[in-house]
Amino acid sequence: MARGVGDRVPRPFTDLVEREAKRNGIPSALAYAIMREESAFDPNAVSSAKAFGLMQLIVPTARKVAKDVGLACDETLLARPETNIALGCRFLADLRARFPANPHLAVSAYNAGAGAPVRWVAARESDDFDLWVEQIPYEETRRYTKRVLASYAAYSFLYEREGLDAALSMPKVVAP
Numbered sequence: 001m002a003r004g005v006g007d008r009v010p011r012p013f014t015d016l017v018e019r020e021a022k023r024n025g026i027p028s029a030l031a032y033a034i035m036r037e038e039s040a041f042d043p044n045a046v047s048s049a050k051a052f053g054l055m056q057l058i059v060p061t062a063r064k065v066a067k068d069v070g071l072a073c074d075e076t077l078l079a080r081p082e083t084n085i086a087l088g089c090r091f092l093a094d095l096r097a098r099f100p101a102n103p104h105l106a107v108s109a110y111n112a113g114a115g116a117p118v119r120w121v122a123a124r125e126s127d128d129f130d131l132w133v134e135q136i137p138y139e140e141t142r143r144y145t146k147r148v149l150a151s152y153a154a155y156s157f158l159y160e161r162e163g164l165d166a167a168l169s170m171p172k173v174v175a176p
Contacts, residue, residue, distance in 0.1 A: 009154055012041050013054070016085045023086075024093035027163045029155035031055075031089050033148045034110060043081050052078035055088025065091045102171050104129070107148045112141040121174055132174040 011017070011032055021028035038056035039045035051058045052075055057065075059075060065087045066073035077083045095106035098114060105117045116138070124132055133149075136142035149167075156167035 009151075009158055010036075010041060011155075011159060013081050013085060016082055017089075020085050020089035024089045026089060026093050026096060027152070027156065027160060027166065029160040029163055029167060030148075030152050031085070031092065032155045032159075033151035034088065034092060034107075035085075036151050037144060037147050043084065044079055053084035053088075054081055055084050055091075057084065057087055057091065061091060062087050065094070102129070102174065104149065104170065105174075107152075108133075108136060108141050108145045110148075111144045112136075112138055116141070125174060127174050128172060129170045129174045 017028050017031050017035075021031045035041055035054045038051075039054050041054065043054050045054070045056065046052055047056055049058065052062075057078055059073070059078070062073045062078055069086070069090055071083065071086065073083065073087065078087075092106060092110060095109045095114060096103040098109070099105040099117070105121070108117045108120075120132070120136060124135065127135070133142065133145050136145060153164075153167045156164040
């Protein structure tokens with residue numbers, strides 16, 4: 001039996017993702033890209049760094065975001081898609097707000113922490129964005145950033161064409 005595009009580029013939890021992405025002002029294509037690379041859409045995923053659920057949140061980060069939005073949070077709740085997606089989308093929106101001139105920096109911040117790209121940009125703020133990504137000093141974050149940006153473009157192309165320009169438009173220089 002032939003496999004469709006949805007088999008290769010799935011969108012599970014569509015209602016939750018669309019609602020939370022809209023509520024937080026982020027592209028749903030980006031939320032899917034993060035989930036795909038973080039957990040392969042497994043709500044029970046747990047990383048070696050003790051990150052939980054679909055969007056792989058560590059408990060201290062999840063608790064801070066949960067407090068900001070008035071939700072309860074613990075490891076058990078992070079396994080629930082409705083909690084994890086709500087907190088993950090809010091966290092991603094907060095990271096994008098930190099980098100208004102270059103919201104793509106939120107991707108590396110999601111993986112390495114918000115302070116890491118700030119330090120890397122300060123050291124190389126005039127670099128072309130693609131060169132900057134290639135020189136991210138954490139190999140895991142460098143690979144992760146490339147995979148998420150590629151998935152973001154694919155999800156935008158397939159499911160969110162109105163956001164395709166934003167997904168594909170890489171800034172000339174990395175400066176935030």
